[in-house]
Amino acid sequence: MLDTGSRALPAAPGVGYKPQHFAGIMADPGPVRWLEVHAENYMGAGGRPLAQLRALAERFAISVHGVGLSIGGEGALDTAHLARLKALCGWLRPASFSEHLAWSTHDGVFLNDLLPLPYTQATLARVCDHIDQVQEVLGRQMLLENPSTYLSFAQATMEEVVFLREVAQRTGCGLLLDVNNVFVSAVNQGFDPAAYLRRFPLELVGEIHLGGHAEDAADHGMPLLIDAHGTPVADPVWALYAQAVAQGGTRATLIEWDNDVPDWPVLRAEAGRAAQVLARAGARVTA
Known part of the structure; x- marks a missing residue:
């Protein structure tokens, strides 16, 4: 049986941890219940980063997100x-441990980006083999995140939701639903999120x-959204999130803010908004 960790993620807000927020989180986490x-960032042998993470892990459930x-x-x-x-x-x-449905290496070179895949039988087999290997080595279930995409592949033979379901059924992995990625991909490719x-x-x-995402325009003038994680969550994404928890039930919900990171009270307030959506969906979460 695959291990799912020593503490389950609560169906409550979490945030992506940034070291500049350590004191604020420890003093006043607000609605935040996990990180x-x-x-x-934590594969070194010691130092302040690991010391802070050990201290946080004593108070909060921790999710590890691989890139x-x-x-x-x-x-x-x-x-x-x-x-x-x-x-x-x-x-x-x-x-929890999660990774992306993406590729970022070629011929031994790391490209520092999360690049999309064609949804074909060959891709499906390769992704499943890799997830099987990860889960076997770690001895725990992995969650696979849906990507943000900016193009589609002519050779694709299945839709993304079908591909994700098939991966999960073949490997026993879970899924990580990134609602902003859904909205970004929908706008960029013209489908209904x-x-x-x-x-x-x-x-x-x-x-x-x-x-959050950034707004740009493609060469032909059509809107182009970039999954930038440098702004508050946009209103259409909040609406999709409300749909997701109303449809599928409450889940542990992360606020991602990786660029132009604000002061702790701003990030805590975003988590508070997620808590309100969860509360309306029936979770026992208070801001």
């Missing part, structure tokens, strides 16, 4: 990176992400 950290495994990459997974991830999860025993959510396998979702 997410990026795995690659470097390149689950969709054509090459083999980096076993040294996977070993470092195993060591981190071994001592931290997080409540509400209809996408109605077809999403919400029963497999262990965690929800909310974040």
